[in-house]
Structure formats: structure tokens, C-alpha cells
Amino acid sequence: MKALLCKEYGPPESLVIEDVPAPILGAGEVRIGVHAAGVNYPDNLMIVGKYQVQPPLPFSPGFELAGEILEVSDGVTHLQPGQRVAATSMGGAMAEEICVPATNVVPIPDMMYFSSAAGFIITYGTSYHALRQRAQLKPGEKLLVLGAGGGVGLTAVEIGHLMDAEVYAAASSADKLELAESRGAAHLINYLEGSLRDQVRELTGGQGVDVIYDPVGGDLFTDCLRSVDWGGRILIIGFASGSIPDIPANMPLLKGISIVGVFWGTFAQREPEANLQNMRELLTWFEQGKLKPCISRTYSLEDAPQAMQALLERRASGKLVVTL
Numbered sequence: 001m002k003a004l005l006c007k008e009y010g011p012p013e014s015l016v017i018e019d020v021p022a023p024i025l026g027a028g029e030v031r032i033g034v035h036a037a038g039v040n041y042p043d044n045l046m047i048v049g050k051y052q053v054q055p056p057l058p059f060s061p062g063f064e065l066a067g068e069i070l071e072v073s074d075g076v077t078h079l080q081p082g083q084r085v086a087a088t089s090m091g092g093a094m095a096e097e098i099c100v101p102a103t104n105v106v107p108i109p110d111m112m113y114f115s116s117a118a119g120f121i122i123t124y125g126t127s128y129h130a131l132r133q134r135a136q137l138k139p140g141e142k143l144l145v146l147g148a149g150g151g152v153g154l155t156a157v158e159i160g161h162l163m164d165a166e167v168y169a170a171a172s173s174a175d176k177l178e179l180a181e182s183r184g185a186a187h188l189i190n191y192l193e194g195s196l197r198d199q200v201r202e203l204t205g206g207q208g209v210d211v212i213y214d215p216v217g218g219d220l221f222t223d224c225l226r227s228v229d230w231g232g233r234i235l236i237i238g239f240a241s242g243s244i245p246d247i248p249a250n251m252p253l254l255k256g257i258s259i260v261g262v263f264w265g266t267f268a269q270r271e272p273e274a275n276l277q278n279m280r281e282l283l284t285w286f287e288q289g290k291l292k293p294c295i296s297r298t299y300s301l302e303d304a305p306q307a308m309q310a311l312l313e314r315r316a317s318g319k320l321v322v323t324l
Contacts, residue, residue, distance in 0.1 A: 001019065001020060001021075001022050001095060001096035001097050002017055002018070002019055002020075002095070002096050002301065002324075003017070003018065003019075003020045003060045003094065003095035003096065004016075004017055004060055004061065004062075004094040004095065004301055004304050004305075004322075005017070005018055005020070005058045005059070005060055006046070006047045006057065006058060006059055006060070006061060007057060007058040008057065009047065009048050009049040009057075010047065010048065011047075011048070011309070012044065012047065012304075012305035012306070012308040012309045012312070013305050013309070014047075015047065015061070015304070015305050015308075017301060017302060020095070022097050023092070023097060023098060023099040024099070025071055025073050025099050026073065026099060027073055027074075027075070028073060028075060028076065028101055028102055028103075029072075029073050029076075029099045029100060029101055029102060030069055030071070030072050030073070030076060030079055030085075030087075030099065030100060030101075030102050030105050031069070031070045031071040031072075031097060031098070031099050032065065032067045032068065032069055032070060032085065032087060032097065032098055032099075032100065032105070033067045033068050033069075033070050033096065033097055034065050034066075034067045034093060034094075034095060034096055034097060034098055034324050035065075035066055035067040035068070035114035035118075035323065035324060036065065036066050036067070036114040036115045036117070036118035036298075036321050036322065036323045036324065037062040037064065037065045037066075037093040037094050037118055037304075037321065037322045037324070038062070038063070038064040038065070038093070038118045038119040038120075038122065038123075038151075038319065038320075038321055038322075039062075039151075039299075039304070039307045039308055039311055039319075039320040039321065039322060040063050040064065040122060040123075040151070040311075041238060041240055041311060041312075042063060042238075043061040043062065043063065043308055043311075044308055044311065044312045046059075046061055046091060047061055047308075053090060055090065055091050055092075059091050059092065060091060060092045060093070060094050060095045061091055061092075061093070061094055061308070062089070062091060062092060062093025062094035062095070062322070063088060063089060063090070063091065063093060063122060064086070064087070064088050064089075064093060064118060064119070064120075064121050064122045065086070065087055065088075065089070065093035065098060065118055066084075066085065066086045066087070066108065066114040066115075066116075066117035066118040066120075067084075067085065067087075067114065068082060068083065068084055068085070069081050069082060069083045069085055069105075070097065072102070073102075076102045078102070079102055079105055079107070083107055084107065084108050084110065084112075084114075084117075085105050085106060085107050085108060085117075086105075086106050086108050086117040086118065086120055086121050087100045087104050087105045087106065087121070088100070088104045088121055088122060088265075088268070089104065094301065094304055094322055095324075096324055103272060104268075106121065106279050106283075108120075108283070109283065109286070109287050111287070112286065114323075115295050115298055115321045115323060116293040116295060118321050118322075119151065119293055119295060119319035119320075119321050120282075120286075120293055121279070122152075122264065123151050123152045123154075123155045123319065124155045124159070124282050124291065124293075125264050125268070125275065125278060125279065125282070126152055126155075126237065126262065126264040127152060127155040127156040127158075127159050127213070128155075128159050128278050128281070128282055129262065129264050129267050129275070129278060130156070130213060130235045130237060130262040130264075131143070131156065131159055131160060131163060131165075131211070131213070131235075132163075132278070133267070133274070134233075134235060134260045134261075134262050135211045135213075135233045135235055135260065137160065137163050137165055137210075137211055138165075138210075139163065139164035139165070140164065140165070140166065141165050141166070141210040141211060142165070142166045142168065142204060142207075142208075142209035142210045142211070142229070143156075143160040143165040143166065143167050143168065143209065143210065143211045143212075143213065144168040144170060144189075144200060144209040144211070144212045144213065144224075144227065145157050145160065145167065145168070145169050145170065145180070145185075145212075145213045146170050146196075146212070146213065146214045146215060146216045146220060146224070147170075147171065147214075147215045147216045147240060147314075148169035148170055148171045148176065148177070148180040148185060149169075149171040149172075149173070149175070149176020149177065149179050149180055149317045149318070150171075150176075150215070150240070150314070150316065150317070150318075151311075151316065151318060151319040151320070152215050152237065152238075153169075153171070153180075153213070153215055154179065154180060154183055154294055154317075154318055154319075155291075156213045157169055157180045157183045157184055157185050158183045158184060158291055158292070159291075160184070160213075161183065161184025161185070162184070162285065162290055162291075165211070166186055166187075167184055167185045167186055167187070168185065168186070168187040168188075168189060168200065168203065168209060169181065169185035169187070169188055169189065170188075170189040170190075170191060170196060170199075171188075171189075171190065171191070172190070172191050172192060172314070173190070173192075174190065175317060176317050177189075177190060179294065179317055179318065183292070183294075187203050189203070191220075195223060196220055196223035196224070196227060197223040197226045197227050200223075200227040201227070204229075207229055208227050208228050208229035208230075208232065209227060209228055209229060209232065210228070210229055210231075210232050210233070211228075211232060211233050211234075211235065212224045212227065212228055212232070212233070212234045212235065213235045213237060214234060214235060214236060214237055215237035215238045215239075215240055216238075216239070216240050217236070217238065217239035217240065217243055217244055217245055218239065218242070218243035218245060219243070219245070221234075221245035221247070222245065222248075225247075225248070225251040225252075225255075225257065226251075228255065228257055229255075230255055230256050231255075231256045231257075231258075232255070232256075232257055232258070233257070233258045233259075233260055234257060234258070234259050234260065235260050235262050236259065236260065236261050236262060237262050240314060247259065293318075293319060294317070294318030294319060295318060295319050295320075295321050296316060296317045296318035296319065296320065297316075297320055297321075298320075298321050298322070298323045299320065299321070299322050299323070300322070300323065301322055301323075301324055303322075304322045307320045307321075307322060
């Protein structure tokens with residue numbers, strides 16, 4: 001089978017396509033013929049050796065995928081060959097076949113395209129877990145989403161709107177903000193038109209927001225600390241800026257701020273039933289037409305490094321997907 005391989009740590013252009021043996025099906029696993037794979041920021045971390053968990057070289061990147069079940073191992077009874085599914089994996093999705101634990105597999109509706117399903121589980125799962133379990137977002141609260149035009153940020157805008165929050169979307173271009181507005185953002189903030197702090201203060205009458213969803217990190221985090229209201233919550237989703245901020249401990253103390261870490265992958269492993277319930281609710285919203293995954297562009301397996309580079313340079317709006 002063909003697979004995109006990282007044979008040595010380096011940038012996306014160092015990846016190669018080779019024929020490799022099909023993976024061996026293990027106990028409790030499912031073999032999936034991959035139709036599409038989502039592109040995520042951690043893919044770029046993994047290929048340079050900076051992700052929290054590193055597979056041995058060589059490996060194929062890709063944390064999420066959609067396709068059809070080809071084979072199930074003995075003891076797996078709730079999934080069957082031929083089912084259309086989405087799944088997550090600790091790498092390996094950018095290949096024609098993959099074997100993953102059956103607990104990582106979710107059947108998808110017949111109406112759902114593989115390209116949409118491949119970009120659904122991690123982005124929507126992260127945002128729903130962040131807003132529901134970690135922030136405990138309440139109707140009417142003010143939610144500020146950074147990186148609101150990107151793959152994960154846009155899902156936070158959608159879900160925040162469906163949870164009846166007042167959504168403030170922050171992004172670096174008019175196009176990304178227009179996209180966020182189409183998904184329910186009530187207020188738009190362009191980083192290039194002034195400081196985040198000043199724009200939030202103006203829009204909220206100096207009050208600040210209740211919850212901040214931050215997948216960006218870097219220098220913007222300081223503005224987040226100054227943009228949240230008393231008792232507010234700042235959700236640390238990731239560091240797409242490439243810089244992990246230092247946190248001045250006096251600021252959370254003075255304003256009663258909660259700084260809350262969000263790591264969906266560990267949540268899904270440690271609390272599988274809660275994660276499964278989240279997925280059921282998200283897929284119900286999808287079937288009702290309330291969630292509309294934004295797949296801005298699809299790439300062939302040969303062009304997957306270009307997709308990863310676009311994500312690295314923060315040029316992507318919505319979700320990028322590799323199709324096989």
C-alpha cells in the first residue's frame with residue numbers, strides 16, 4: 001500500500017511517498033481503508049520530533065481519518081466490515097490502510113462525506129469538550145475565540161453559538177472573519193486593526209469576556225489575560241503561533257481567572273464514555289444541519305506536504321483534508 005512517510009525529522013517537504021506493507025491487525029483493532037485524512041497542527045510537530053508522543057521512524061503522519069472498515073479482529077462485535085466510519089490514531093492516517101483500536105472508531109451518517117468526516121472528530125471533539133466540560137460555558141456568556149477562521153477555532157465559534165453564547169471571533173484577515181460570522185460570530189476582531197485587548201474592551205464596554213478559547217498562544221496570551229472579566233476562564237487549546245507563553249501568576253490572582261488546559265486526546269482515553277456521548281451529540285447536530293464542517297481545500301496524498309505547510313504558515317481557513 002502507499003503511505004506518506006517521515007523517514008527523518010524535518011519540514012513537510014522532507015516527507016516521501018513509498019509502498020509499504022499493510023499494517024498487521026491486532027487484538028481489539030479494526031482495519032480501515034482510508035478515503036480521507038484530516039490535517040492538524042500536531043502533524044507538523046510530530047514530523048520535527050516535538051510532539052508529546054513520538055512514534056519510531058519511519059512513520060506516517062495523520063491523526064484522524066474516514067473510510068470503510070475492511071476487517072475487524074476477534075471480539076469486536078459492535079463494528080462490521082463495510083461500515084462507513086471516522087477514526088483517530090496516534091499517527092498513520094496518511095496511508096491507504098490503517099489499523100486502529102475499535103474504541104477509536106465512530107460510525108458516521110450515510111449523508112456525511114468522507115472528507116467532512118475526516119476533519120470532524122478532533123476539531124469538533126476538542127471544541128465541544130473545551131466549552132462543555134472544561135469551561136462549562138453558560139447561555140448568554142461572552143465567548144472570545146482566537147484563530148476563529150482556522151480548523152479548530154471555527155468549530156468553537158459554531159459550538160459556542162449553538163450553546164447560546166455571545167461569540168466574539170478574532171482572526172488575522174477579513175476573509176477568515178467573514179467565515180466566522182457565517183458560523184454564528186456576533187462580533188469580529190481583526191488582529192491587524194489594533195490590539196486584541198483594546199478591541200475587546202471597546203466591544204464589551206470595558207467589561208471583558210467570560211471565556212477565551214486560545215489555540216494560538218504566544219504574545220496574544222498576555223492580551224487574553226487582560227481581556228477576561230472577573231472570574232473568567234481561559235482555555236489553553238494549543239500554540240499555533242509556535243510560542244508557548246509564560247504566565248504571570250499575579251494576573252489570575254488579581255482577577256480570579258481560571259486558566260484551564262484542554263487536551264482532547266487524553267480526555268478521550270481517560271473518559272471514553274463522556275467522549276462517546278459528546279460525539280453522539282455532535283453527530284446529532286450534524287444530522288440536523290446545525291453543524292456545517294468547512295473543508296476549504298482537499299489535497300492528494302502526493303500534495304499532502306503542501307497542506308501541512310499551509311497549516312504551519314496559518315494560511316488555511318477552515319479544515320484541510322487529504323483524499324486518497
